[in-house]
Amino acid sequence: MRKGINQWCFPEGAGLEEIFRVSSDAGYDAVELNLYEAGGVGLAMETTAAEAERI
Numbered sequence: 001m002r003k004g005i006n007q008w009c010f011p012e013g014a015g016l017e018e019i020f021r022v023s024s025d026a027g028y029d030a031v032e033l034n035l036y037e038a039g040g041v042g043l044a045m046e047t048t049a050a051e052a053e054r055i
Contacts, residue, residue: 004030007042016041016055 005028010019016033023031033042033055043052 002029004028004032006032007034013041 005023005026007019010022019031034040036042036044038044038046043055
């Protein structure tokens, strides 16, 4: 079984690298990212497929 955690479990503005590192260190296999307005930390409607793959 895989375990995941949602991005909302972290302080607002926490960077993705920090979120991924802390989640991995805590034993989580995945992070469910939130959808934000452009400029937010995470995915936005404007995020391209290539950008999403890099994340």
